[in-house]
Amino acid sequence: xxxxxxxxxxxxxxxxxxxAIAATAFAFCLLGGALQVDDKAISAPPAAAYLIAxxxxxxxxxxxxxxxxxxxxxxxxGMLVPPLDLLLSPPIVAPAVIVAYTLAVRTERRxxxxxxxxxxxxxxxxxxVFSFGSLSWQDASRIAAVAxxxxxxxxxxxxxxxxxxxxxxxxxxxxxxxKSRDSEARRRVAEERLRIARELHDLVAHQITLxxxxxxxxxxxxxxxxxQTRKSLRELVETTGDALDELRATVGLLRHTGDAAAPxxxxxxxxxxxxxxxxxxxxxxxxxxxxxxxxxxxPPGVDLTAYRIVQEALTNVTxxxxxxSARVRLDWSRDRVTITVADDGGDAHTASAATLPDRPPxxxxxxxxxxATAVGGRLSAGxxxxxxxxxxxxxxxxxxxxxxxxxxxxxxxxxxx
Numbered sequence: 001x002x003x004x005x006x007x008x009x010x011x012x013x014x015x016x017x018x019x020a021i022a023a024t025a026f027a028f029c030l031l032g033g034a035l036q037v038d039d040k041a042i043s044a045p046p047a048a049a050y051l052i053a054x055x056x057x058x059x060x061x062x063x064x065x066x067x068x069x070x071x072x073x074x075x076x077x078g079m080l081v082p083p084l085d086l087l088l089s090p091p092i093v094a095p096a097v098i099v100a101y102t103l104a105v106r107t108e109r110r111x112x113x114x115x116x117x118x119x120x121x122x123x124x125x126x127x128x129v130f131s132f133g134s135l136s137w138q139d140a141s142r143i144a145a146v147a148x149x150x151x152x153x154x155x156x157x158x159x160x161x162x163x164x165x166x167x168x169x170x171x172x173x174x175x176x177x178x179k180s181r182d183s184e185a186r187r188r189v190a191e192e193r194l195r196i197a198r199e200l201h202d203l204v205a206h207q208i209t210l211x212x213x214x215x216x217x218x219x220x221x222x223x224x225x226x227x228q229t230r231k232s233l234r235e236l237v238e239t240t241g242d243a244l245d246e247l248r249a250t251v252g253l254l255r256h257t258g259d260a261a262a263p264x265x266x267x268x269x270x271x272x273x274x275x276x277x278x279x280x281x282x283x284x285x286x287x288x289x290x291x292x293x294x295x296x297x298x299p300p301g302v303d304l305t306a307y308r309i310v311q312e313a314l315t316n317v318t319x320x321x322x323x324x325s326a327r328v329r330l331d332w333s334r335d336r337v338t339i340t341v342a343d344d345g346g347d348a349h350t351a352s353a354a355t356l357p358d359r360p361p362x363x364x365x366x367x368x369x370x371x372a373t374a375v376g377g378r379l380s381a382g383x384x385x386x387x388x389x390x391x392x393x394x395x396x397x398x399x400x401x402x403x404x405x406x407x408x409x410x411x412x413x414x415x416x417x
Contacts, residue, residue, distance in 0.1 A: 022060045025095045029053030032092025048084035049092075052077050056095035067103040068115065074099050075119040078146075079126040088127045090145050096123075100150040104157020105164075116154040120147040194370070209315045211240050213283035235282045269303030270330075276311055277328075285318050286325045293332030302395050305371045306339055309379065312364050313341035313391040320345070323388075336377075336394050344388040368393070 033049020045053075056077040063070035074096035081088045090097075096119065104112045124147050218232035268276075277287045298306065310328060317326045323345035331338040365381050368391065372379040377395040384390045 018061050021098065022057045025060060025098055026053050026057045028091040028094035029056055032089045032094070033086050035087045035089050035091070046086070048086055052081060052084070052086065052092065060095055060098060063099045063102045064106065067099065067106050070099045071096070071103050071115055071119060075122055078123045082127050082129070087142075088123070088146055089142060090149050093123065093146055093149060097149045097153045100153040101157040101160075104154040105161050109158060109161075112154060112157070116150055120150055123147060123150075197367075209283075209318050211236055213285075213318055267300060267304045268307045269298065269300070270306050270310075271303075272307065273310065273328075276307070276314075280314050280318065280326075283318060284324055285314065287314065287328060288325075289328045289330070291330040291332065295330070295332055296337075296397055298337070298395075299375075299398060302375045302377075302397075305375050305377070306337070306393075306395055308371055309339060309368050309391070309393050310341060312368050316364055316391075317341070317343045317345065317389070320389075332397075334397075336396050338392065338394050340390060340392045342384065342388060342390045365391075 030045045030049055030053050033045040033052060034043060056074050059070045059073040074093070078088065078093045078096055081092055086092065100116055100119070103115060107115075124143055127143050127146070215232075215236055218229045218236065222229050273289070277289065280287055314326055314328075317323070323343050326341060326343045329338075329340045329342075331340075368381070369379045372393045372395065375395060377393055379391070379393040381389070381391045
């Protein structure tokens with residue numbers, strides 16, 4: 001809804017300002033009409049001076065809407081000054097000066113310059129025609145001042161126009177920068193949410209899967225092998241404790257409002273692969289590892305990605321494959337490392353959705369692909385022709401000369417566990 005009170009106050013302010021400008025220009029015109037040559041005293045303005053003042057000032061209110069027409073009218077009024085036996089002086093062309101400033105502000109530079117120059121020439125020529133033969137140095141200086149005043153007003157108008165254009169450009173750039181910052185902030189928030197979702201998925205899926213496997217073993221052996229049941233329960237306690245610790249650390253980072261000085265412990269990487277495999281072995285999954293080539297240190301992001309992909313792939317084997325064995329292979333080449341996780345569990349990876357129709361689709365494979373793509377790698381997953389499931393990913397390696405920059409590397413090449 002339009003605020004009529006504010007609009008009315010603005011309109012009244014505009015009318016007061018325009019009225020003050022017109023009254024000032026009218027007073028200057030009458031003062032110029034009262035001026036005579038130097039050897040005569042100032043007398044009351046003649047009727048011709050009032051005529052020039054009224055005609056010149058009457059067009060001032062329309063100078064904003066029609067600056068060219070207003071400039072033509074004030075110039076014509078100035079050209080009538082010598083024929084009416086008045087002295088052409090700077091005060092009497094005050095309306096033309098005001099219109100010249102408005103014209104320069106509101107019109108393109110070249111057009112405004114041409115109009116103002118033509119106006120100055122016409123004022124000078126009209127005065128020279130009627131004072132030809134009796135022109136003194138004082139008259140020449142007065143005529144030069146009359147011609148210069150509109151030109152100076154035009155220069156000031158051009159300066160104002162440039163300043164307004166500069167301020168508008170600055171404001172536009174500020175608005176674009178603000179929109180860009182907002183878009184960048186939204187993009188960063190979306191990326192951070194996706195990263196946190198992947199971390200929480202990998203953490204919860206891995207630990208809960210192990211806990212479920214250990215609880216299943218304990219329930220199955222509860223009556224027949226109580227010692228093995230107690231061992232499985234102890235491992236279950238350790239697994240759930242580790243899950244709570246990692247979950248608490250992750251949530252603590254999310255709740256932290258300041259800048260963290262340093263993480264409590266380094267992000268997991270391939271150097272922690274033996275510990276990861278041992279947790280799966282405690283859950284009943286036998287995992288063998290084989291490496292080819294010379295192992296090299298990985299950048300932190302690639303190292304974490306490699307660890308999480310192995311963790312998620314083995315978690316899927318534990319949940320879906322229906323087998324108690326899996327194989328992990330790392331092939332190191334000059335510019336990349338290829339990691340494969342395979343099992344012989346048939347098609348349970350894809351059949352699990354059919355056997356459990358109420359379970360929503362998981363995000364394990366999606367998360368692994370996103371992780372690989374984020375560090376410049378690629379991942380493929382699918383059933384093996386000979387049976388089972390295979391996850392394979394290729395991750396880029398830094399140049400060999402950068403290997404001294406890493407503090408801790410993965411397992412040594414050729415090692416089999």
